[in-house]
Structure formats: structure tokens, C-alpha cells
Amino acid sequence: MATAGKVIKCKAAVSWEPNKPLVIEEIEVAPPQVNEVRIKIVAAAVCRSDLYQLLEAMPKDDFPTILGHEAAGIVESVGPGVTEFQPGDKVIPVFLSQCRECRFCKSPKTNQCEKSWFNVQHDGSESRFTCKGKKLLPFIGTSTFSEYTVVNQIAVAKIDPAAPLDKVCLLGCGICTGYGAAVNTAKVEPGSTCAVFGLGAVGLAAVMGCKAAGAKKIIAVDINPEKFEKAKVFGATDFVNPKDHDKPISQVLAEMTNGGVDYSLECTGNVGVMRSALESCIQAWGVSVIVGWTELHDVATRPVQLVKGRTWKGSHFGGFKSKDGVSEMVKAYLDKKVKVDEFITHNMTLDQINDAIELMKHSKW
Numbered sequence: 001m002a003t004a005g006k007v008i009k010c011k012a013a014v015s016w017e018p019n020k021p022l023v024i025e026e027i028e029v030a031p032p033q034v035n036e037v038r039i040k041i042v043a044a045a046v047c048r049s050d051l052y053q054l055l056e057a058m059p060k061d062d063f064p065t066i067l068g069h070e071a072a073g074i075v076e077s078v079g080p081g082v083t084e085f086q087p088g089d090k091v092i093p094v095f096l097s098q099c100r101e102c103r104f105c106k107s108p109k110t111n112q113c114e115k116s117w118f119n120v121q122h123d124g125s126e127s128r129f130t131c132k133g134k135k136l137l138p139f140i141g142t143s144t145f146s147e148y149t150v151v152n153q154i155a156v157a158k159i160d161p162a163a164p165l166d167k168v169c170l171l172g173c174g175i176c177t178g179y180g181a182a183v184n185t186a187k188v189e190p191g192s193t194c195a196v197f198g199l200g201a202v203g204l205a206a207v208m209g210c211k212a213a214g215a216k217k218i219i220a221v222d223i224n225p226e227k228f229e230k231a232k233v234f235g236a237t238d239f240v241n242p243k244d245h246d247k248p249i250s251q252v253l254a255e256m257t258n259g260g261v262d263y264s265l266e267c268t269g270n271v272g273v274m275r276s277a278l279e280s281c282i283q284a285w286g287v288s289v290i291v292g293w294t295e296l297h298d299v300a301t302r303p304v305q306l307v308k309g310r311t312w313k314g315s316h317f318g319g320f321k322s323k324d325g326v327s328e329m330v331k332a333y334l335d336k337k338v339k340v341d342e343f344i345t346h347n348m349t350l351d352q353i354n355d356a357i358e359l360m361k362h363s364k365w
């Protein structure tokens with residue numbers, strides 16, 4: 001492409017400081033370096049984890065930055081050493097890498113990768129973004145709230161050229177995370193009873209995963225009852241709003257299910273809900289999966305909950321080996337085996353990103 005090897009000027013939503021609206025700026029994106037891919041982002045979505053970083057968790061030193069990690073685009077150019085990608089390829093950046101070489105990548109037991117952004121020290125030298133003469137720090141290796149981004153090839157999934165990018169961008173995080181948490185991590189069995197706590201994109205995808213795995217009863221739990229109608233579309237059979245009850249939600253679920261659910265999936269990021277989800281499981285074999293993200297609080301339960309046979313697990317990116325999993329999920333969408341379109345409530349431009357964030361803050365999508 002004509003832009004290969006050159007600096008690209010484009011628009012991006014810059015986070016100058018924590019807890020402040022993003023600012024649409026003109027930025028410069030440097031050419032990709034060794035093992036890197038420069039991607040023209042065609043569509044991006046907002047995930048709760050972006051907000052969590054912006055509003056709660058991210059150290060001041062990690063700003064200014066460009067957030068965003070759920071997107072799809074087209075390869076514009078590649079750096080030296082890149083053989084897997086060519087300009088024009090349709091791709092999805094992934095925040096969890098898959099180097100295929102480390103001991104975790106080589107093991108079928110995990111989707112963690114030793115070279116993932118989270119596992120490696122960063123000093124800012126990986127930044128390919130500048131704005132008004134200042135370096136912008138990359139965010140979990142993806143920084144997708146930009147018209148162009150640069151990503152290491154171990155964190156890019158090549159997808160079917162037939163895939164509509166404005167839809168499959170959602171497979172870059174939320175849908176794979178929730179769906180995989182049910183199918184890969186909980187390993188929901190046919191005929192089982194499940195509960196999903198929190199019905200954002202992640203929770204709705206978990207409902208879809210439970211249904212695909214053959215669950216016969218799927219209880220959708222949310223404090224926002226407006227979410228129940230959507231949950232039904234993905235396969236939820238029962239609906240519980242904790243605000244309608246004056247007893248612990250675990251007791252409500254135990255009464256509905258003769259002692260507790262076989263599988264529960266926590267998709268809120270709230271440690272109180274994580275505990276409720278575990279304690280809603282039946283003793284003896286109940287499995288509860290933590291999907292929600294927080295690094296700020298401890299999670300607690302009485303040991304006897306586990307001693308009696310419950311299992312407590314966590315799931316990162318739905319347990320999918322990221323590059324392989326994203327490509328497979330895009331294929332499953334094209335084959336009409338998983339839903340994606342139904343997750344989309346608003347289509348907005350990059351200029352409207354703060355409106356999108358407000359909608360998410362108030363659970364209005």
C-alpha cells in the first residue's frame with residue numbers, strides 16, 4: 001500500500017488522564033517494526049474492561065494512552081519478520097497473545113501465553129503513537145480506539161475474508177470470553193442447570209455458551225431487568241433480579257433448583273457477586289467460573305463451600321487459545337453456529353466514543 005513504510009496521520013480517541021472523557025485527536029502512527037503488523041481499524045467495540053482501566057484501575061503513569069481492545073480491521077503493512085500476514089488480510093487484534101512457542105502455548109491445558117502483554121515488562125518503547133509531540137502509551141498491546149494501530153503478530157488473529165468487520169469485532173473480547181467460559185472452562189454438560197450473573201456482552205455470551213452446550217435451565221441474573229429480554233434471545237429460561245428478593249440470591253437460586261445450580265458464571269467483576277455465584281452452586285459437584293475482572297479487591301467464601309465439593313475457577317478470554325479461537329469463532333458465526341448481530345445495540349462513529357462510554361456506564365446497552 002502507498003502508506004507502507006511511512007508515518008500515518010489519523011484520528012484516535014486519546015485518554016490523556018484517568019477518569020476524564022477521551023479526546024479525539026490527530027495522531028501519528030509509526031510504521032510497524034520487527035514482528036509487528038499495522039492495522040487499519042474498521043470497527044471497534046467498548047468493553048467494560050476499558051472502562052475499568054479508565055475509571056478505576058490504571059496507574060497514572062500508564063497515561064496518556066489509547067484504550068480499546070475489541071476490534072476488527074485490515075492489515076495495512078507489516079514489519080520485518082512477519083510472514084503470516086499480508087496487506088489486505090482481515091484481522092482481529094487479541095489482548096492475549098498466542099506465540100505458539102512458549103510452554104503455555106504448547107500445553108493443551110491453558111490459553112495463557114508467556115509472551116502476553118500482561119506477562120512482559122514494558123517501558124514505553126513499544127509505542128508507535130505520538131500526538132502533539134508526546135508519546136502515547138499502548139494499552140494491552142491493542143489500542144484499538146484509533147483509525148490505525150500497531151500490534152505484535154503473536155497477538156493478531158487472521159480471519160475469514162468473508163467476515164463483516166463491523167460485526168465480528170465483538171469476537172475480539174466479550175463474546176469469546178463469555179461463550180468460552182461456559183463451553184471451555186465450566187465445560188457445561190447437556191441437561192444441566194446454569195446461572196449467569198451479569199448480562200452485559202460477556203454474560204449474554206455465557207448464556208449462549210450454556211445453551212450451545214445443551215443446558216436445560218439457564219437462569220439469568222441481573223439487577224437491571226431491561227437485560228432479561230435480550231437474555232431470552234440467547235437462551236435464558238429463567239430470570240432473577242436480586243433487587244426483588246430480601247434473602248441472599250444463593251438461597252433464591254437453591255430454592256429454584258433443588259439445592260443449587262450445576263454451573264454458575266460470574267460476569268460482573270464484583271467480588272460480592274463472585275461469592276454469590278459460587279454459593280449458588282450445588283454442593284458435591286457445582287462449578288463456578290469467575291469471568292469478571294478486578295485487581296482491586298479480594299474475593300472470599302467460607303472454606304466449607306469448597307470442602308463440600310464445589311469447584312471455583314477463573315476464565316481468561318474464555319479459555320480460547322486466542323489466535324486459533326478467534327478464527328474459529330468467526331467461522332462459527334459465518335456458519336450461523338453462534339450469534340453476533342444480536343449483541344449490537346448501537347452503531348456509532350469514533351467521534352461519539354464518549355457517548356458510547358456513557359451508555360456503558362449506565363448499563364444502557
Ligand SMILES: NC(=O)c1ccc[n+]([C@@H]2O[C@H](COP(=O)([O-])OP(=O)(O)OC[C@H]3O[C@@H](n4cnc5c(N)ncnc54)[C@H](O)[C@@H]3O)[C@@H](O)[C@H]2O)c1
Nearest residue numbers: 048049198199200201202222223268269291292293316317
Ligand atoms: N476474564 C476475561 O478475560 C474478561 C474479558 C472481558 C471482560 N471481562 C470482564 O467481564 C465483566 C463483564 O463485562 P461486560 O463488558 O459484559 O460488562 P457490562 O458492564 O456490559 O455488564 C455487566 C452487567 O452486570 C450487571 N450487574 C452489575 N452488578 C450486578 C449485581 N450485583 N448482580 C447482578 N448483575 C449485576 C449490570 O447490570 C450489567 O448488565 C467485566 O468485569 C469485564 O471487565 C473479563
Ligand SMILES: [Zn+2]
Nearest residue numbers: 047049173174
Ligand atoms: Zn474486553
Ligand SMILES: [Zn+2]
Nearest residue numbers: 099102105113
Ligand atoms: Zn506463548
